[in-house]
Amino acid sequence: MSPWIIGFGVFFVYPLLATVFLSFTSYDLISDPIWVGVKNYVFMFTSDPLVWTAIRNTTYLVVAITIGRVGYALASAMVLSKVRRGSGVFRTLFYLPALAPPVAAALAFVFLFNPGTGPVNQVLGWFGIKGLLWFNDPLLAKPALTVLALWASGEIMVILLAALLDVPTEYYEAAALDGAGSFTRFWHITLPTIAPVLTFAVINSIIVGLQYFTEAVVAGAVASGSSDAVGSGTQLGYPDNSTLTFPMWLYQQGFHYYNMGYASTMAIVLFIVSAIFTVILVRQLRKSGMTEED
């Protein structure tokens, strides 16, 4: 146990406490932190010109990614649970994109969605939909990122598929004898049985959405066409700050402007929000007795 106690102390407890402390200071990494009280918190909620944009973007992505990812994964898992011939091949194909490194996936999607020659706009063109700018349009950049998240939703799909196949078939047979239709069966048997796994999928997606960083950074930088190195900050949130997420703004404040006190303040806000969802998950664990296994 002792290595973990060291690890837990040095890599979890200490940085959390230090973040709380630093959030009340002004700190630039070179000189010692200066205590400023709640000034950072006041600045964040009243004066930071971009933090509300970042909060709005992250909220948008959390909602869109959670609904999209869980909904699409549930739909694809239900299809997979019914397919008998070639189910292994289908499962592999559905899951494969989830493995793609996020940087590579983001690059691929900027290419696929590029307005001039991208395959997506070509296909849409067959249906008379023309000229969408996707990653270059402040209104469409986040929907394009959401599509990317759907494409990579394979892990949630595998978890939901396992849960769907665990629903005892007798339940369905009994319901069929009672003359229940497929919607009734889904609503009254499938959903209640997989509810705990569904809750996990939702919370997992929320946490993924809250820390959304890589795809937005890479897609914004590549679509902007700027030749600055990715992560250098000049094209952050392109187009028009529409892809600037909360963790990206935190990173920018802390590691490009060296406002490390203020970045810590943002980190505390991120921690509180994600802790709320973690508590919901832990409560669910207690309820389902997962921790009293023996």
Added chain:
Amino acid sequence: MAIATHAGAPLTRTKSSQAKRRDFLAWIALHAVAIAMAIGFLAPLVFVLLTAFMTDQQALTKDLWPQTWQWQNFGAVFEKAPLLRYFGQSLTYSVLSTVGMLISSVPIAYGLARLKWKGRTWAFYLVIVAMMLPPQVIAVPMYVLWAKAGLTGTLWPLIIPNFFGDAFSIFLIRQFLISIPQSYIDAARIDGASELGILWRIVIPMAKPGLAAAALFMFLRTWNDYFGPLLYTGESPANWTLSVGLASFRSVHQVQWNLTMAATVLVMLPVIILFFFAQKSFIEGIKLSGVK
């Protein structure tokens, strides 16, 4: 792991011809949806691959199929960026992290799953809290700590913590260990085996599938990681990983979609190969991570 065996079992054997026709139409509809979805998942990869084979000029047109197959694109990307060095860095990061995780996390997971001690449940909750913590939350003090240790600019700040346990891996291995029958462990204990002996000779051999899954996920997570390497090596190109290098690849050659896509393919390839060799472990691991 026969996933599809008991799905959609026929309810009755004797059916009217009308019902049979309805079932057949439902079967067609189901497979049509499955195929459409499969195309949706696969098409992006196919377009990327096809573009990777085009010439510079053709990659800027609406063409979807290469006129000539430019195999040399995959060689050219190595001249444009030191991909081999990035590959080496990624491999170092992933392999050392995986080794460190296995050494440190197995005993902890065993303690959480199989030993009875006060506070065990709370320790497990803490593992979940640590697992769910966004990496950005503790980035500032960790960066300060590693800067003081003189290790920023390298990948060590990302590797070393794994030698002290990794929350997600602990969680995954614990989920597997609780499925091992207690009777094996009790029998060994009655025979006078020490806890370490039980762990080494009974638990680890039985837990191999779970350990394989945890190792694969650790490898994948570090291989795909961008935030960590960007944070610590962003200013030190000599220590970039494939993710950071790929993100910066286009900034030097921005309109060359063919080369960018070729590099993208090369970065995806190791992960895809790994998946095909270890598909079972992947699926097993994901199922374990699904909290009920």
